[in-house]
Amino acid sequence: MEKIKFALLGYGGIAKSHKFGYELLEKEGFPIELVAVCDIDEGQFSAAEEAINLGATYGTDLSGINLYTSLDDMLEKEDIDVVDICLPSYLHKDYAIKLMRAGKHVQSEKPMSLSYGDCQEMLKVSEECNKKLTIGQCLHFEAGYTYLKKCVDENTFGKLLNLNLERLSELPSWKCFEGWYLDINRSGSTPFDLHIHDIDIANYILGMPRSVSAVVIDNEVPMQYISSRLFYDNGVKVFATASWNESKGTPFVMSYRARFENATLVYRGGSVSVYPMNAPGFEAEETLKENRKDRMAEEIRNTALSVGDPNFTNTANTPECAAGSILLIEKLIQSAKADGEMIYL
Numbered sequence: 602m603e604k605i606k607f608a609l610l611g612y613g614g615i616a617k618s619h620k621f622g623y624e625l626l627e628k629e630g631f632p633i634e635l636v637a638v639c640d641i642d643e644g645q646f647s648a649a650e651e652a653i654n655l656g657a658t659y660g661t662d663l664s665g666i667n668l669y670t671s672l673d674d675m676l677e678k679e680d681i682d683v684v685d686i687c688l689p690s691y692l693h694k695d696y697a698i699k700l701m702r703a704g705k706h707v708q709s710e711k712p713m714s715l716s717y718g719d720c721q722e723m724l725k726v727s728e729e730c731n732k733k734l735t736i737g738q739c740l741h742f743e744a745g746y747t748y749l750k751k752c753v754d755e756n757t758f759g760k761l762l763n764l765n766l767e768r769l770s771e772l773p774s775w776k777c778f779e780g781w782y783l784d785i786n787r788s789g790s791t792p793f794d795l796h797i798h799d800i801d802i803a804n805y806i807l808g809m810p811r812s813v814s815a816v817v818i819d820n821e822v823p824m825q826y827i828s829s830r831l832f833y834d835n836g837v838k839v840f841a842t843a844s845w846n847e848s849k850g851t852p853f854v855m856s857y858r859a860r861f862e863n864a865t866l867v868y869r870g871g872s873v874s875v876y877p878m879n880a881p882g883f884e885a886e887e888t889l890k891e892n893r894k895d896r897m898a899e900e901i902r903n904t905a906l907s908v909g910d911p912n913f914t915n916t917a918n919t920p921e922c923a924a925g926s927i928l929l930i931e932k933l934i935q936s937a938k939a940d941g942e943m944i945y946l
C-alpha cells in the first residue's frame with residue numbers, strides 16, 4: 602500500500618489522542634503520515650494540559666507537521682488523502698461534506714452528526730464523490746468490546762440473554778471550544794455525546810432492535826441522564842445508561858455486564874472478567890492491559906486500509922452503522938418525550 606497522508610482538522614481534546622495514534626502507527630512503520638494539523642485557535646498547538654480530562658496529556662510535539670489556522674489554506678497548500686475531523690459535533694456534517702466535495706476522504710469523530718437526515722446527506726455525498734467516509738466509533742477497536750463481539754459471533758458462552766452498558770460522568774466542565782458540550786444544540790447532550798457509544802455498540806454487535814424505549818432526567822442541561830431499553834426479535838434485551846449527572850469528582854465509569862447462557866462477562870477498568878456457570882472465573886487474555894491495542898491507532902489503520910488497499914473491505918467501522926446508531930438515538934429521544942413509550946422501528 603502506498604503511504605496515506607492524513608491531516609487533522611480541529612486540535613482540541615480528542616485530536617491529541619488521535620495524534621498519539623498516528624505516532625504509534627508511524628513508529629510501527631505502517632504506511633501513513635500525519636502531514637498537517639489545522640485549528641482556528643493556534644493556542645491549541647501548544648495546549649497539551651487542557652486535554653488531561655480526556656486522558657490525553659500528549660500531543661504538543663508537532664515538529665515536522667505543517668500547522669494551519671485556515672482549512673482553505675491547508676487544502677490549497679497540502680497534498681492530503683484523508684482529513685480526520687475532530688471538530689465539535691455540530692460541525693461534523695458541513696465539514697465532512699465540504700471535504701468530500703473537495704476530493705478528500707474523511708474520517709470524522711463521533712457522533713456522525715446530530716440528526717439522521719444529516720447522516721443520510723453525508724452518505725449520499727460520499728457515494729456521489731466516491732470518497733470514503735468513516736466515523737470514529739472508537740469502541741469498535743477497544744479490546745473489551747471486540748471481545749464481546751467475538752463471544753456473540755462465535756457463540757463462545759451460548760446465546761446472549763441480556764447486555765447492560767453504562768457510561769457515567771460528571772457534567773463536562775473541562776475547557777472546550779466556546780463551551781459547546783453544554784449546549785444541547787451543538788452537542789446533542791448526553792444521548793448524542795455519550796450514550797451514542799453504547800447504543801452504537803449494541804447496533805454494531807446485535808444489529809437494529811425491533812423496538813426501543815427510554816427515559817431521561819433534565820438537570821443543569823436537558824437530557825443530562827438517559828436510561829434506554831432495546832428489544833430484539835431473538836429475545837435479547839439491552840439496557841443502557843448514560844449520565845452527565847454524577848456529582849463533581851465522581852470517577853468516570855465505562856462498563857458492561859453481558860449475561861450469556863453459560864457465563865457472565867464483566868467489563869470494568871479496561872479488561873473483561875469471565876464468570877462461567879460451572880467453572881472458575883478468569884480474565885480474558887486479549888483484554889489485559891499488556892495485550893490491548895490503542896483504539897485510536899486501530900481506528901486510523903482501518904481508515905487508511907479502506908482508502909489505500911483495494912483488497913480491504915471495511916466491516917469494522919462503516920458509516921451506515923454509525924448512521925443507524927443516530928437513528929436509534931432519535932427514536933430513544935422520541936420515546937423519552939412520550940414518557941418512555943415503546944417505539945417500534
Ligand SMILES: NC(=O)c1ccc[n+]([C@@H]2O[C@H](COP(=O)([O-])OP(=O)(O)OC[C@H]3O[C@@H](n4cnc5c(N)ncnc54)[C@H](O)[C@@H]3O)[C@@H](O)[C@H]2O)c1
Pocket residue numbers: 610611612613614615616639640641642645655672687688689690692710711712737739776777778794
Ligand atoms: N471518541 C471519543 O471517545 C471521543 C471523546 C471525546 C470527544 N469526542 C468527539 O470529538 C469531537 C471534538 O471534541 P473535543 O473534546 O476534542 O472538543 P474541543 O472543543 O476540545 O476541540 C475542538 C477543537 O476544534 C477547534 N475548532 C472549532 N471550530 C473550528 C473550525 N471551524 N476550524 C478548525 N478548528 C475549529 C477548536 O478550536 C478546538 O480546538 C466531538 O465531536 C466529540 O464528540 C470523541
